[in-house]
Amino acid sequence: MKWLEKLAAGFALLGGLCALLVAGLTLYSVIGRNLFAHPLPGDVELSQIGIALSIALCLPWCQLKRGNIIVDFFTQAAPERVNGALDRFGALLLAVMLGVLAWRTGVGALAVDEAGEQTMILGLPMWWGYAVLTPGLALTTVIAVAQVVRR
Structure with missing residues (x-):
């Protein structure tokens, strides 16, 4: 599981970098729009793809660290075995x-x-927006399966 942790950490760092780049792009576009009446063309397209990528890359780390929201109102008093089984079932789902x-x-x-x-403004191939999400989703799947098996 150590290699999964390293891979998930690398994905999360890339996701954070991607979010920072989107923030910089947005800042550049807002300044350009307000001070020079010249926004960055395609800023919305790039932001959408960039933030989707950032989220997909951070999902594996979140799952690995069990950072997803768990509603345990009804199971707080349940034995640890029951909660463990529910956690495994949730990871399986x-x-x-x-x-x-x-x-x-x-x-x-x-x-x-x-x-x-x-895309409408920049004419970027739309398949990029889909393809960049796949690795993060796939790694999250592998981590969740590993959690089902190992818990």
């Missing part, structure tokens, strides 16, 4: 859901590439 998302995102990227779709 997450693994299934994110596995399907990773698969469909990859398939969607191929379909959008075949269709030749592009």
Whole structure:
């Protein structure tokens, strides 16, 4: 599991860097729009893709560190064995859901590439926006499966 932790940490660092780049891009565009009446063309497109990438890259770390919200109102008094079983079941459900998302995102990227779709302003290939999400979703799936097996 140590290699998963290192990989998830690397993904999270890339995700944080991506979020910082989006923040800088937004700042540049706002300053350009307000001071020089010249915003950065395609800033919204780039922000959408960048933040989606950032979130997808940070998901594995969040799952690894059990940082997702857990509603335990009804299970606070339950024995540790019951809570452990519920945690494993939740990780299994997450693994299934994110596995399907990773698969469909990859398939969607191929379909959008075949269709030749592009963003409205910059004309960037739309498949990029799908393809960059797949690794983070897939790694989160692997981590969730590992948690089901190891707990």
